[in-house]
Structures are given as structure tokens and as C-alpha cells.
Amino acid sequence: MAGGGVAPLGVAKERAADYKGRATPFVVMACVVAAIGGSIFGYDIGISGGVTSMDPFLKKFFPVVYRKKNSGTQNNYCKYDNQGLAAFTSSLYLAGLVATLWASPVTRKYGRRVSIICGGISFLVGAGLNAGAVNLTMLILGRIMLGVGIGFGNQAVPLYLSEMAPAHLRGALNMMFQLATTLGIFIANMINYGTEKINPWGWRLSLGLAAFPAFLMTVGGFLLPETPNSLIEQGHVDEGRRVLEKIRGTTDVEAEFQDMIEASELANSIEHPFRNILEPRNRPQLVMAVFMPTFQILTGINSILFYAPVLFQSMGFGGNASLYSSVFTGAVLALSTLISIATVDKLGRRKLLISGGIQMIVCQVIVAIILGVKFGNDKQLSKEFSIIVVVVICLFVNAFGWSWGPLGWTVPSEIFPLETRSAGQSITVAVNLFFTFVIAQAFLFLLCHLKFGIFLFFAGWITVMTVFVYVFLPETKGVPIEEMVLLWRKHWFWKRVMPPIALEDGDGMQMQHSDTREYK
Numbered sequence: 001m002a003g004g005g006v007a008p009l010g011v012a013k014e015r016a017a018d019y020k021g022r023a024t025p026f027v028v029m030a031c032v033v034a035a036i037g038g039s040i041f042g043y044d045i046g047i048s049g050g051v052t053s054m055d056p057f058l059k060k061f062f063p064v065v066y067r068k069k070n071s072g073t074q075n076n077y078c079k080y081d082n083q084g085l086a087a088f089t090s091s092l093y094l095a096g097l098v099a100t101l102w103a104s105p106v107t108r109k110y111g112r113r114v115s116i117i118c119g120g121i122s123f124l125v126g127a128g129l130n131a132g133a134v135n136l137t138m139l140i141l142g143r144i145m146l147g148v149g150i151g152f153g154n155q156a157v158p159l160y161l162s163e164m165a166p167a168h169l170r171g172a173l174n175m176m177f178q179l180a181t182t183l184g185i186f187i188a189n190m191i192n193y194g195t196e197k198i199n200p201w202g203w204r205l206s207l208g209l210a211a212f213p214a215f216l217m218t219v220g221g222f223l224l225p226e227t228p229n230s231l232i233e234q235g236h237v238d239e240g241r242r243v244l245e246k247i248r249g250t251t252d253v254e255a256e257f258q259d260m261i262e263a264s265e266l267a268n269s270i271e272h273p274f275r276n277i278l279e280p281r282n283r284p285q286l287v288m289a290v291f292m293p294t295f296q297i298l299t300g301i302n303s304i305l306f307y308a309p310v311l312f313q314s315m316g317f318g319g320n321a322s323l324y325s326s327v328f329t330g331a332v333l334a335l336s337t338l339i340s341i342a343t344v345d346k347l348g349r350r351k352l353l354i355s356g357g358i359q360m361i362v363c364q365v366i367v368a369i370i371l372g373v374k375f376g377n378d379k380q381l382s383k384e385f386s387i388i389v390v391v392v393i394c395l396f397v398n399a400f401g402w403s404w405g406p407l408g409w410t411v412p413s414e415i416f417p418l419e420t421r422s423a424g425q426s427i428t429v430a431v432n433l434f435f436t437f438v439i440a441q442a443f444l445f446l447l448c449h450l451k452f453g454i455f456l457f458f459a460g461w462i463t464v465m466t467v468f469v470y471v472f473l474p475e476t477k478g479v480p481i482e483e484m485v486l487l488w489r490k491h492w493f494w495k496r497v498m499p500p501i502a503l504e505d506g507d508g509m510q511m512q513h514s515d516t517r518e519y520k
Contacts, residue, residue: 019256019480023169023248030164033220035176037116037157039149039153039213040123042184045302046330047206048089050192052080057203061088078448083441086134088439091140092147097433099151104426107156108273111226111234112163115156120218123149124211131208146210147433153217154429158413159421162246163227167480171344171410178406179337184213186330193327205462228257229418229482232264259482262419267419277420277427281485284494288473289424291410293432295465296408299360300458301400302436303443304393306328332394348477349407350469357466363396364459371452397399404465408432414476417485 051057058066065082099122107115122145129142157177165173191209195202228247232241240260244253270276270353277286277296340352365387409428416424474491476484488494 019167020248020250023166023173024247027164027166027247028173030224030247031161031173031176033224033347034116034157034160034164034217034311035180036213036216036220037119037153037183038177038180039187040119040153040210040217042181042186043188043210043213044092044146044150044184045181046185046188046326047210048092049191050189050326050497051203052085052088054192054196054203056200061133061139064456065288074331078093081444081448083445084258084517086441086444088139088143092143092150093437093440095144095147096151096154097147097430099148099436100155100426100429101151103152103429104153104274104422107159107425108233108320108422111230112156112160113221115152116160116224117218119149119152119154119156119223120214120216120221121149122146122152123214124218127208127210127214130210131204133204133207142207147171149214151429151433154432155422155425157426158409160224160227162481163229164415166248168478169216169345170414170481171349171477172341174410174413175341175344175406177409179341181335182330182334182337182401182405185325186334189327189330199399221476224444229260229263232260233418235268237261256480256482258276259480263418263482266417267421270419273420273423274381277423281498282417282420282424283497284488284491285415285417285424286427288415289427289443290431291465291468292408292412293428294435295461295468296404297432297435297439298457298458298461298465299400299404300364300439300461301397301405302439303458304397305452316332327392328390329397333397333401333405336398337406341404343402344410345477348474348475349411350475352403353407353469353473355488356399356465357462357469359399360396360404361459361466363367363392363399363464364455366392367396368452368455371455375452411473411476414481415484418482 011186055066055070058069060086062082065080065085067081069079103115103118106118126142126145126147129145131137133139133142139252158174161174161177162170188206195206198205225243225246228240228244231237231243241253241257244257244260245251248256276282344352370385370389370392373383412428413425443454446457450457472493474487474494476487479487488497
């Protein structure tokens with residue numbers, strides 16, 4: 001940490017009112033290309049659940065599950081309860097957790113583009129190994145390489161989007177990552193629906209096609225410009241200003257450029273960002289970096305998206321019907337993200353998170369009641385109630401798609417000062433992937449033992465996180481990313497946690513200061 005005693009401040013005053021520029025076609029295209037990294041994450045979420053419900057795949061790699069599934073005597077909730085099958089899905093996220101910690105120093109020292117390229121190449125290798133797998137070892141190794149790609153991509157892409165976007169459109173442009181994720185899920189579900197009919201190698205095609213978005217991400221990484229924030233942090237100040245002028249469409253960028261310079265000076269004085277992030281002045285951001293991704297996963301969304309075909313088959317849907325239902329939920333998720341893109345910079349983050357949480361709670365409780373009353377160990381849902389369950393799950397997915405889905409990534413990526421931004425994003429991704437791993441590994445077991453209670457379990461967590469947002473998260477809409485540090489000092493709770501700001505008076509003497517101005 002730089003200095004001692006009173007904590008330093010990177011950006012000393014607000015210049016947001018003096019920011020110039022607009023969302024140029026250049027920055028929009030750069031964000032679209034970068035967001036392709038999200039499609040890789042989404043494609044894997046969608047593809048793994050469909051593949052694990054295909055008989056040829058199960059027969060080759062998980063014959064025990066294949067026999068249980070087709071025995072006709074197995075408890076409906078427990079047909080797929082196998083830790084090896086769960087490990088096929090979850091191993092990727094454990095590898096991603098480790099990889100994102102490697103990605104942090106790469107992203108900080110060498111730029112966001114380098115991490116994006118590393119992620120794309122790793123995913124290409126993983127897709128090839130999975131498509132050509134002849135045994136379980138090769139299959140899991142491919143999943144690990146996919147995890148490395150996701151670790152690098154998820155670490156760098158949200159940062160890239162937040163830093164390239166102008167403040168008044170940062171929420172919408174940042175959500176290109178989530179939109180690409182949802183489109184990746186939808187495309188994966190459509191591919192699974194088609195390849196399920198291709199025996200016996202349809203599953204290889206599903207897994208191998210992951211190479212296509214990985215290729216786009218790798219090529220895009222070479223073509224993208226580096227963010228001005230990262231260029232300035234690396235000492236390329238003049239180049240950083242040129243890129244800033246280009247993406248803002250004006251040469252009048254002095255206010256924003258000065259904020260970046262001040263933030264960079266502090267960032268370069270920090271030798272150990274992971275140690276610095278534990279300082280009291282970074283406490284609010286650290287709390288959000290841990291709890292936002294934790295709560296995002298504890299909505300239960302990944303369980304539904306990973307295992308949608310498995311889940312629907314467990315409820316009595318046939319193979320084709322279950323894949324068709326998962327295609328429908330994937331389409332709903334993609335469309336609902338557009339709602340968030342259109343409203344996030346108008347309504348704000350808090351309103352979307354709270355209203356989405358309430359809708360998800362209601363949906364989880366309704367599904368639990370239907371399954372508890374109309375579905376059991378040895379009885380199937382009627383056609384009418386099956387349709388109701390699919391509709392309610394789609395409403396749940398819809399609420400997630402315009403609230404916690406995109407904002408679970410957007411909020412953590414925009415709140416950190418430059419000196420801890422890369423480390424903070426690594427923590428966000430690592431926590432997300434850790435809980436994704438835990439839920440992916442445990443869901444089939446929990447479904448078998450908790451039965452319909454699994455939906456009440458997730459409803460309880462959604463209640464907790466909705467209250468958390470209401471109490472602890474300030475509205476970040478319209479606040480420039482380099483001035484976000486000033487926002488926490490105006491919050492009723494966090495201003496009590498953070499130390500006073502250190503400024504210098506005209507004689508060079510340090511003095512204590514607490515900013516109380518409001519963003520308009």
C-alpha cells in the first residue's frame with residue numbers, strides 16, 4: 001500500500017459534469033466483440049445439461065447413470081444422482097476459479113486484451129479435447145481447459161466493457177456480456193435439440209461447436225484496442241488519450257482523462273492489490289465483490305440452466321420434450337436481458353435487483369408447491385401441471401434475466417478503483433465460479449434428497465439477497481467509474497466503515513475530509 005496513516009484517494013473530486021463524448025460506433029463494436037466472451041460462458045452452461053441427458057453420452061462415459069435412467073424403477077428425483085456426472089459439469093468451474101487468480105496479474109500488467117486472447121485459446125483447446133474424447137480422463141481434461149478459458153474471459157471482459165463505455169451508458173453496454181451469455185445458452189439448447197437426434201456422435205458435435213465462439217473471441221482479442229484506463233496504468237499516457245478521444249468521438253476529454261491519470265497514479269503506487277483490497281477504504285467494494293456473485297448463484301438459476309433437460313426429465317417429460325422445454329427457457333433468458341439493457345440506465349440497478357428478486361421468490365415457491373402436491377417418487381406430473389411448471393420456471397428465468405443475471409456482473413465490475421479493479425474482478429469471478437462449482441456438484445444430490453424442497457431452499461436465499469440490496473447497495477447509475485469511490489462515503493452505512501479521505505491543503509499539510517455531495 002502506498003504511504004501510511006490516512007488512506008489516499010485516487011480521484012480527489014467529482015468531474016462527471018464535465019465529461020464529454022457519446023457512444024460512438026467504434027466503442028459499440030468493440031464492446032460487441034468483447035462480449036462474445038460471454039457467449040462462451042453461456043454456451044457451456046447450456047451445452048453441458050443437454051449432453052448429460054443424451055443416452056449415447058451416458059452409455060459411453062457414465063454407464064451407471066444410463067442404467068438407472070432407463071431402469072424404470074428409480075425414484076424420479078434420483079435418476080441422475082451421480083457424483084461423477086456432476087463432476088463432469090462442475091470441474092470446469094473449479095478450474096475457472098483457479099485460472100481467474102492467475103488472470104488478475106496478467107490483466108493488470110499486460111492489459112485486458114491479453115487475458116481475452118488467453119481465454120479464447122484455452123477454450124479452443126478444451127473444445128477440441130471434449131469433441132475428440134475417447135475416455136473420461138480426456139473428457140475431464142478438456143473441461144479443465146474450458147475452465148481456464150472461462151477464468152480468463154470472465155475476469156477480463158466485464159472490466160473491458162466497463163472501462164470502454166461512457167458513464168451514462170455503462171450499464172447497458174456492460175450487459176452485452178450477459179446478453180452474449182444468454183444467447184450462448186439459447187444457441188446451445190437449440191444445438192442440443194438437433195444433435196440429440198444424431199446417434200451415436202451427436203454429443204461430440206455439441207461439445208465441439210464450442211470452438212466457434214472461442215475462435216471469434218480469440219480473433220476479436222487481436223483486433224480490439226486496449227482500454228484507455230489500462231494503457232494509462234501501463235504508462236502509455238499519450239496512446240491512452242488517443243484511444244479515449246477515438247471511443248468518445250471528441251477531443252474534449254480532459255475531465256475524464258484527468259480522472260484516469262489520478263486513478264492511475266494511485267494504482268501504480270500499489271504493489272500488492274490483493275492486500276490493498278482488504279484495507280478499510282475498500283471494504284464496501286470487497287463486500288459487494290463477494291456477496292453479489294454469491295447471491296447470483298444462490299438464486300438457483302445455474303441449477304435450472306445446467307440441468308434443465310435432466311430436471312424436466314425427472315418431472316416426467318420425455319427426452320425430446322425436456323430438450324424443447326430447455327430451449328424455451330433459454331430463449332426467455334436471452335429476451336429478458338434486452339429488457340435490462342433498455343432500462344438499467346434509466347431505472348437504476350437497485351430497482352431491477354429488488355423487483356427481480358421478488359418475482360423469483362414467488363416463482364420458486366409456486367414450483368415447490370406444485371411439485372410437493374402433484375409430483376412424487378413414483379408419480380408423474382399431469383400434462384396441465386407440467387405446462388404450468390414450465391411457464392413458472394420461464395417467469396423465474398425472465399426475472400433473473402433482467403435483474404440478477406446481468407447486474408450480478410455489472411455492479412462488481414464498475415465499483416472498484418483502478419488500483420484494485422483487476423484484483424476485485426478476480427475475486428468476483430472466483431467467488432462466482434466457486435459457488436457455481438458447489439451448486440453444480442451438489443444439485444443432483446440435493447434434488448434427490450430435498451425433492452421439491454430444493455426450490456424453497458433457493459427461495460430463502462433470494463429473500464436474503466433482496467433485503468441485502470435494499471439495505472447495503474447504493475445506486476451506481478450514472479456515476480463515472482473513476483469517481484465511484486466517492487459514492488460509498490454518502491451511503492448511510494458504508495460512510496461509517498470507511499476512513500476519512502486524505503487531502504492536502506495549500507501548504508502541503510494533510511487534512512481529513514468527508515465528501516457529502518450528491519450525484520444528480
